[in-house]
Amino acid sequence: MSSELFAQTYKDHQIVFASVATSGITPGITPTKPFTLGIHLKIEPGWHTYWKNPGDAGLPLTAEILGAPNLLAGALRFPTPHKIGTTDIVTYGYEDEVVYSLPVRLLSGTVPKHFRIKLTWLVCKDVCLPAETTLDFYLDSLTSDRVKDDQKLLDRWTARLPQPGAGFNLDKAAATYSLQKDGSIRVFAKFFEIVSGIITDFYPDPSDDFTIDLASVKVTDEGISMSMTPNKPGTPLTHLSGIVMIGTSGYEVDIPASKQ
Amino acid sequence: MKLWTIATLLLVSASFIAARPVTLAVGSPAPDFSLQNLEGKTIKLSDFKGKIVVLEWINPGCPFVKGQYGSGNMQSIQKEMTAKGIIWLTINSTRPDHPEAFDATKSKAILGEWKSNATDNLMDEDRTVGHLFNAKTTPNMFVIGADGMLRYSGAIDDDRSTDGGKKASVNYIRQAIGEMMSGKEVSVTTTASYGCSVKY
Numbered sequence: 001m002s003s004e005l006f007a008q009t010y011k012d013h014q015i016v017f018a019s020v021a022t023s024g025i026t027p028g029i030t031p032t033k034p035f036t037l038g039i040h041l042k043i044e045p046g047w048h049t050y051w052k053n054p055g056d057a058g059l060p061l062t063a064e065i066l067g068a069p070n071l072l073a074g075a076l077r078f079p080t081p082h083k084i085g086t087t088d089i090v091t092y093g094y095e096d097e098v099v100y101s102l103p104v105r106l107l108s109g110t111v112p113k114h115f116r117i118k119l120t121w122l123v124c125k126d127v128c129l130p131a132e133t134t135l136d137f138y139l140d141s142l143t144s145d146r147v148k149d150d151q152k153l154l155d156r157w158t159a160r161l162p163q164p165g166a167g168f169n170l171d172k173a174a175a176t177y178s179l180q181k182d183g184s185i186r187v188f189a190k191f192f193e194i195v196s197g198i199i200t201d202f203y204p205d206p207s208d209d210f211t212i213d214l215a216s217v218k219v220t221d222e223g224i225s226m227s228m229t230p231n232k233p234g235t236p237l238t239h240l241s242g243i244v245m246i247g248t249s250g251y252e253v254d255i256p257a258s259k260q
Numbered sequence: 261m262k263l264w265t266i267a268t269l270l271l272v273s274a275s276f277i278a279a280r281p282v283t284l285a286v287g288s289p290a291p292d293f294s295l296q297n298l299e300g301k302t303i304k305l306s307d308f309k310g311k312i313v314v315l316e317w318i319n320p321g322c323p324f325v326k327g328q329y330g331s332g333n334m335q336s337i338q339k340e341m342t343a344k345g346i347i348w349l350t351i352n353s354t355r356p357d358h359p360e361a362f363d364a365t366k367s368k369a370i371l372g373e374w375k376s377n378a379t380d381n382l383m384d385e386d387r388t389v390g391h392l393f394n395a396k397t398t399p400n401m402f403v404i405g406a407d408g409m410l411r412y413s414g415a416i417d418d419d420r421s422t423d424g425g426k427k428a429s430v431n432y433i434r435q436a437i438g439e440m441m442s443g444k445e446v447s448v449t450t451t452a453s454y455g456c457s458v459k460y
Contacts, residue, residue, distance in 0.1 A: 054454075056396045056397065056452075056453075056457065057396060057397045057454070057455060057456055057457035058456075058457075059420070059421065059422070059454070085457070088394075088396075088460070089396050089457045089458070089460075091457070120421075122323070122422070124456070124457075126358065126359055126459070127321060127359055127360055127456075128322060128323055128324075128456045129323065130323045130422045182285035182287070182288065183285060183286065183287060183449075184283075184285065206452075207452075211414065211450045211451060211452045212452070213283055229283075229285075229286075229450045230450070231414075231448050231449070231450050231451050232447055232448055232449070233449055
């Protein structure tokens with residue numbers, strides 16, 4: 001059983017309400033550019049879902065299109081999150097509301113009149129609850145009013161996607177690291193052309209090769225520093241990627257790193 | 261003997277350390293601890309001197325833990341390892357007033373139902389040992405060598421879901437212990453653990 005909407009409940013209370021919004025498709029018109037499916041979660045106060053790097057705990061949302069072989073989904077795009085949690089256990093995510101964006105390319109023919117979107121996520125408060133659902137999407141449900149409302153919603157959340165760091169000269173940066181006695185490395189990233197003191201935080205991308213001590217991330221006037229441990233001892237750090245926070249806005253960076 | 265003396269000092273001094281726990285580095289001595297099992301018996305890490313010990317942080321209410329036990333993955337590796345003489349201890353550091361806090365009787369019932377094959381199950385209600393090891397998630401795994409040194413710290417596998425390791429390409433505990441028992445260096449010594457946060 002699936003439907004266009006899904007409500008996740010806990011102790012008879014609705015804690016997450018999931019739906020899909022669209023941008024770039026209209027019934028009867030074949031899109032010539034990739035269009036967007038927005039995964040819209042309304043979250044009960046106190047609960048939260050997660051960024052692509054959930055942090056020390058949690059799990060990111062996943063989305064998959066089913067029943068439409070001519071639709072190719074790209075990588076899910078996560079809006080800029082905020083830091084949630086305690087001093088010791090750092091997590092990144094969303095409270096109240098979030099729209100994750102799934103870019104979709106039409107490979108051939110026309111957009112199917114019906115397809116499904118399989119979603120999984122984890123929502124946490126003092127306890128954590130996983131959800132798995134498959135939402136139906138009907139092309140005919142795109143009335144002109146819905147098209148306008150969806151566009152407004154997606155515009156609002158597209159503006160909250162992390163922006164390229166180059167726009168803020170954050171691409172002009174270099175990271176150096178030094179090996180510590182306990183096998184960890186201390187990393188320092190310096191930005192060359194930014195106004196001192198504007199960076200407020202750094203949220204690293206998930207890494208397969210390093211375990212980052214998220215509570216160690218510190219911002220100074222000169223840049224950002226953190227400790228991490230190579231999962232395989234001796235693995236060199238070649239780059240540091242993530243989002244640099246300036247207030248509540250996130251800027252994507254991928255900084256080359258070298259040993260000091 | 262000297263190692264355990266140092267470890268005991270570390271345990272005693274742990275309560276005086278400032279708020280932020282220091283991540284226990286792989287290659288450093290595992291600090292000794294003393295906790296009660298579900299029968300109320302006191303168990304110390306130093307009771308198992310000379311043996312490989314696996315520590316598994318557990319919260320039976322956490323969907324990642326339920327996933328590992330629901331798939332049978334955790335019981336299977338517990339059985340495999342304990343058959344080799346390895347000690348497997350679960351530690352529950354959930355604070356007593358948390359909605360997922362289960363007392364010893366309830367914990368015993370759940371672990372019995374799950375057919376856990378752990379050597380023993382320990383309660384860490386004052387969260388001292390969780391903080392001592394800086395356990396962040398459930399599950400969060402630690403492997404201690406027969407020499408008392410920490411050899412692995414992190415995730416159980418690379419599945420990173422609540423599916424209980426069904427999509428895992430590697431189980432880090434099996435890999436680390438296999439290497440240790442073959443006299444090799446552990447290749448992957450640290451990973452980012454995944455799961456629910458420990459309910460401190």
